[in-house]
Amino acid sequence: MEPIYLDNNATTRVDPVVVAAMLPFFTEHFGNPSSIHAFGAQVGKALKSARAQVQSLLGAEHDSEIIFTSCGTESDSTAILSALKAQPERNTVITTAVEHPAILTLCEWLEKDGYVVKKLAVDKKGRIDLDEYKSLLNDNVALVSAMWANNETGTIFPVETMAEMAHAKGILFHTDAVQAVGKIGIDLKNTKIDMLSLSGHKLHAPKGIGVLYLRRGVRFRPLLRGGHQERGRRAGTENAAGIVALGRACELAQAHIAEENTTVKRLRDKLEAGILAQVSHAFPTGDTANRLPNTSNIAFEYIEGEAILLMLNKMGIAASSGSACTSGSLEPSHVMRAMGIPYTAAHGTTRFSLSRYNTEEEIERVIAAVPAIIAQLRKLSPYWTDNGNCGGPAAAKDSFAPAYA
Amino acid sequence: MWEYSDKVREHFFNPRNAGPLEEANGIGDVGSIKCGDALRLMLKVNPDTEVIEEAHFQTFGCGSAIASSSALTEIIKGMTVDAALGVSNQDIADYLDGLPPEKMHCSVMGREALQAAVANYRGEVWKDDHEEGALICKCFAVDAVMIEDVVKANNLNTVEEVTFYTKAGGGCAACHEGIEEILARVKGERPGGGETSPPPVCPAAPETAKPKPSKLTSVQRIKIIEEVLESVRPMLRRDHGDVDLVEVQGKKIFVTLKGACSGCMMEAATLGGVQQKMIEALGELVQVLPASLMPVE
Numbered sequence: 053m054e055p056i057y058l059d060n061n062a063t064t065r066v067d068p069v070v071v072a073a074m075l076p077f078f079t080e081h082f083g084n085p086s087s088i089h090a091f092g093a094q095v096g097k098a099l100k101s102a103r104a105q106v107q108s109l110l111g112a113e114h115d116s117e118i119i120f121t122s123c124g125t126e127s128d129s130t131a132i133l134s135a136l137k138a139q140p141e142r143n144t145v146i147t148t149a150v151e152h153p154a155i156l157t158l159c160e161w162l163e164k165d166g167y168v169v170k171k172l173a174v175d176k177k178g179r180i181d182l183d184e185y186k187s188l189l190n191d192n193v194a195l196v197s198a199m200w201a202n203n204e205t206g207t208i209f210p211v212e213t214m215a216e217m218a219h220a221k222g223i224l225f226h227t228d229a230v231q232a233v234g235k236i237g238i239d240l241k242n243t244k245i246d247m248l249s250l251s252g253h254k255l256h257a258p259k260g261i262g263v264l265y266l267r268r269g270v271r272f273r274p275l276l277r278g279g280h281q282e283r284g285r286r287a288g289t290e291n292a293a294g295i296v297a298l299g300r301a302c303e304l305a306q307a308h309i310a311e312e313n314t315t316v317k318r319l320r321d322k323l324e325a326g327i328l329a330q331v332s333h334a335f336p337t338g339d340t341a342n343r344l345p346n347t348s349n350i351a352f353e354y355i356e357g358e359a360i361l362l363m364l365n366k367m368g369i370a371a372s373s374g375s376a377c378t379s380g381s382l383e384p385s386h387v388m389r390a391m392g393i394p395y396t397a398a399h400g401t402t403r404f405s406l407s408r409y410n411t412e413e414e415i416e417r418v419i420a421a422v423p424a425i426i427a428q429l430r431k432l433s434p435y436w437t438d439n440g441n442c443g444g445p446a447a448a449k450d451s452f453a454p455a456y457a
Numbered sequence: 458m459w460e461y462s463d464k465v466r467e468h469f470f471n472p473r474n475a476g477p478l479e480e481a482n483g484i485g486d487v488g489s490i491k492c493g494d495a496l497r498l499m500l501k502v503n504p505d506t507e508v509i510e511e512a513h514f515q516t517f518g519c520g521s522a523i524a525s526s527s528a529l530t531e532i533i534k535g536m537t538v539d540a541a542l543g544v545s546n547q548d549i550a551d552y553l554d555g556l557p558p559e560k561m562h563c564s565v566m567g568r569e570a571l572q573a574a575v576a577n578y579r580g581e582v583w584k585d586d587h588e589e590g591a592l593i594c595k596c597f598a599v600d601a602v603m604i605e606d607v608v609k610a611n612n613l614n615t616v617e618e619v620t621f622y623t624k625a626g627g628g629c630a631a632c633h634e635g636i637e638e639i640l641a642r643v644k645g646e647r648p649g650g651g652e653t654s655p656p657p658v659c660p661a662a663p664e665t666a667k668p669k670p671s672k673l674t675s676v677q678r679i680k681i682i683e684e685v686l687e688s689v690r691p692m693l694r695r696d697h698g699d700v701d702l703v704e705v706q707g708k709k710i711f712v713t714l715k716g717a718c719s720g721c722m723m724e725a726a727t728l729g730g731v732q733q734k735m736i737e738a739l740g741e742l743v744q745v746l747p748a749s750l751m752p753v754e
């Protein structure tokens with residue numbers, strides 16, 4: 053049986069069209085784009101067109117606002133460190149409690165160096181409080197960094213509004229948009245967003261290529277200094293094949309963005325409804341009314357996520373979990389904890405993230421497979437008391453009301 | 458995904474003795490919902506023979522927690538209660554052909570459940586004195602709480618000392634930043650720890666240093682050398698290893714590492730640690746070398 057890949061927030065399949073576009077840059081187009089001769093010039097031309105493709109997807113005003121990097125993490129680090137370096141009189145970073153480790157781990161490290169980091173809390177649905185946010189904006193703040201969409205729950209933050217509010221106070225605004233780009237419409241020229249990170253492998257380009265969008269005129273200090281590549285803002289010989297691939301992937305993403313919000317969204321909703329109709333003591337996490345169209349994160353209570361993933365994997369289904377065991381740490385996902393999801397549920401959170409490659413038939417197979425897996429694991433669980441009665445539609449729902457709005 | 462052995466996978470997908478045991482007369486509940494593990498072990502012990510006739514489990518946990526529970530019940534069935542208490546977490550891991558370092562705590566939980574169930578059978582109360590922190594050293598599965606406790610108890614100041622006492626940091630060295638952070642934090646908590654006093658060049662031995670006679674006789678030296686080896690032996694035995702003195706030639710002390718220590722990637726680090734102790738105890742510079750390097754006469 054063909055395996056079913058529902059872990060597209062972790063990484064995506066490189067589109068065959070993208071692979072075809074990049075391959076010549078390993079062979080005949082091997083030149084260094086900085087070179088004067090024809091070998092270099094043809095690569096330089098390809099980079100220029102890739103830059104335009106990225107610019108178009110992001111709705112950036114100028115193609116020079118696109119800086120190619122090696123990954124989303126590099127873009128995030130560059131943005132935050134640049135904002136601090138360029139404004140030495142400001143020592144504070146505002147972020148949120150549910151950011152990706154690419155942001156949070158860096159912020160914790162900055163705190164050790166004496167910087168002040170303020171993390172916005174989220175409510176039970178993973179939403180921030182704009183009044184709290186507003187109260188934190190002052191002259192000490194160098195940068196606000198808030199993700200556009202959460203990788204675990206898909207919850208979308210109002211980053212355009214947040215950027216306006218920061219801008220009004222003269223504060224730089226960065227957004228980690230690696231999950232949002234290609235799934236929801238983005239038009240940067242009509243926002244006050246100063247910097248944005250994206251990652252190629254989340255939108256059907258290969259791993260090892262990312263972008264930092266840097267609005268023209270925003271004060272900037274490079275992370276990597278050296279050659280004049282990327283106008284001196286990111287030294288290092290360009291990853292030509294990766295850049296060409298990302299350009300093509302951005303073009304495809306733009307062409308398919310409606311499909312993400314219709315077909316993919318419908319399959320996601322079908323999957324979630326199909327599972328919840330059969331499994332008791334399970335609930336979707338995050339802001340289900342305002343989230344990415346491809347993501348469903350379901351908390352299965354009283355069982356542990358890694359066990360669910362192993363069982364799913366045995367049936368050829370790939371998903372992801374917020375349990376402690378899948379990360380090697382002892383705590384379950386910081387996103388689930390920030391939302392106040394109880395431990396008994398947080399460990400059992402399972403993320404299904406779709407792409408435009410998923411089919412109706414695949415979703416039906418998953419809907420058919422999940423209830424038996426949950427029932428089997430609950431039979432093993434000391435927290436589960438309704439033995440012999442679990443999993444079925446008739447399972448008792450009266451004994452438990454999840455602490456969840 | 459973790460690299461689970463076939464045995465772990467097999468016990469996870471087909472757990473033995475899962476589910477409640479009606480006639481249980483010893484029940485042990487351990488684990489913490491916070492770290493995502495909880496285990497109920499149910500024993501049916503024959504009160505006349507003290508033999509465990511049935512053992513069942515229920516586990517809230519990951520693949521290896523379920524597999525460890527399943528393995529534990531298989532191991533202890535048919536054992537007497539006393540024999541079962543001798544089962545170590547390493548035995549459980551060995552039964553499963555090993556567990557990833559991040560997952561060793563799953564086997565620890567199995568052993569604790571066993572102690573709790575036996576205590577319950579005997580009408581005693583078992584107290585969990587085991588606290589766990591984030592895993593720092595992946596090579597040797599050492600967590601933050603253990604490092605912090607050892608640093609505090611022995612007044613350690615350097616990563617090298619931490620490696621000697623706990624092995625943490627003795628492998629790939631990627632966790633040295635994490636160990637340094639723990640050292641800095643503990644140092645900050647010590648009385649007068651805020652002051653910037655340089656760490657002692659020669660770290661203080663945990664035992665009070667013996668007065669060093671100006672000149673030791675050969676017999677005295679060998680006695681001290683044996684004492685040092687005796688002091689490190691429990692640590693080696695914990696890892697199923699041992700050490701023996703072979704020969705002393707001037708400043709060179711030749712030893713053999715045995716059992717799990719022999720051929721271990723940590724052999725050099727282990728000898729280095731022993732050497733450090735020898736130097737402190739003898740008050741002279743000596744080399745501790747494997748017997749294989751002993752010059753052939």
